[in-house]
Amino acid sequence: MKILAICLLAALPLYAQQKTSNPLDALPKNIEILTHFGERADISPDNKRIAFMDKSFGDAFVLDLATRTIRCLTCNVPGAAFLRIMHLSNGDYILIGARKFTDIITSRTRDNELWYLSQKPGSKPVPFGVKLSEGAALSKHSLKISFSELPAQFPELGKGNSRLVVADVDLSGPTPKLTNRKVVYESHTEMCDLEAQDFYDNDKKMTFTCYQHSNVKPNADEYATVHGIDLTTGKTVDFTQSKETYNECEGIFPDGKYTFVEGDRHEDQDGGRRGSHNIDLYKLKLDGTGKDFVRLTHFNDYAGWKASNPVVSTDGKFAAFQVAHTADVAGVGYGLLIMHF
Structure with a gap:
């Protein structure tokens, strides 16, 4: 009987017990709290x-790392409904969001637009008149931008289709515009909804995420894989080499050899539900093997918590990310943190 019991226990998965405390009360020495509110950080060039x-x-803000002072950038815009703010290489900003808030789904998908905001104090956002899906990739060296288009913004694409667009931000005229627009990659399956992420190798290459929203297993909300594309040849590579885990690239290291990934691979031991709700931050080597995958945060070891949306400084000395709750949709955050390398 004892032998049978031992065999049965050995056959069970070793699910980890999540902690019930707050991960912010037990941070490692290389991580510090930056703010107690906010989400989707982006580091200036x-x-x-x-x-x-x-x-x-909501509204976009900017924090001075030397003084820790915070200044609102869009509080002069009544009813602002922005979702993201990112730095252009010249220090100006790109905003992403709707012209007005309708509802969570419509405003985040169908009505999602690109905006330009000058860094000059008092400036107001100017729309490009360009719709996009989710976020964008911005070059650290030029005014190059990439984003994806889905049927939610362009119904004529048809169900299951998406595409990656690369263009240049032209600020030479009285109003900003996009020039040299080019579709660099297309997907024709719901097994890969595209989202641009980061340029690297002197803007010759770019990382992007494939989201798999259909045909997932009962214990998963969705899967995702990290990919790269050579913008000269159009050749792509699957950096994840794993079809049944969640891997969303977020923030590339300046050498272009590694990227941050929002991942759920720890659920192999924890036994939780797969997808963007149960994630932590990983570092993935972009060598195409998918084997050099290192976990950097352990917020999801705590019930109800996760870490998300990391970005890396251009000198590679630190990263910024956010603390988030597993019950919320992707992107929602409750404060920013810095990870020192």
């Missing part, structure tokens, strides 16, 4: 400031 959103469909 000179690494002196961090722009971020106060909330989804």
Whole structure:
């Protein structure tokens, strides 16, 4: 009987017991709290400031890392409904969001637009008149931008289709516009909804995520894989080499050899539900093997918590990310943190 019991126990998965405390009370020495509110941080090209959103469909702010002072960038816009703010290489900003808030789904998908915001104090956002899906990739060296288009913004694409677009931000005229627009990659399956992420190798290559929203198993909300594309040849590579885990690339290291990944691979031991709700931050080597995968945060070891949306400084000395709750949709955050390398 004892032998049978031992065999049965050995056959069971070793699910980890989540902690019930707050991960912010037990941070490792290389991580510090930056703010107690906000989400979707983005580091300035000179690494002196961090722009971020106060909330989804809200206002954009910027924090000076030397003084820790915070300044609102869009509080002069009544009813602002922005979702993201990112730095252009010249220090100006790209905003992403709707012209007005309708509802969570419509405003985040169908009505999602690109905006330009000058870094000059008092400036107001100017729309490009360009719709996109989710976020964008911005070059650290030029005014190059990439984003994806899905049927939610362009119904003529048809169900299951998406495409990656690369263009240049032209600020030479009286109003900003996109020039040299080019579709660089197309997907024709619901097994890969596209989202651009980061340029690297002097803008010759770019990382992107494939989201698999259909045909997932009962214990998964969705799967995702990390990919790269050579913008000259069009050749792509699957960096994840795993079809049944969640891997969303977020923030590339300046050498272009590694990227941050929002991943759920720890659920192999924890036994939780797969997808963007149960994630932590990993570091993935972009060598195409998918084997060099290192976990960097352990927020999801705590019940109800996760870490998400990391970005890396251009000098590679630190990263910014957010603390988030597993019950919320992707992108929602409750404060920014810095990870020192």
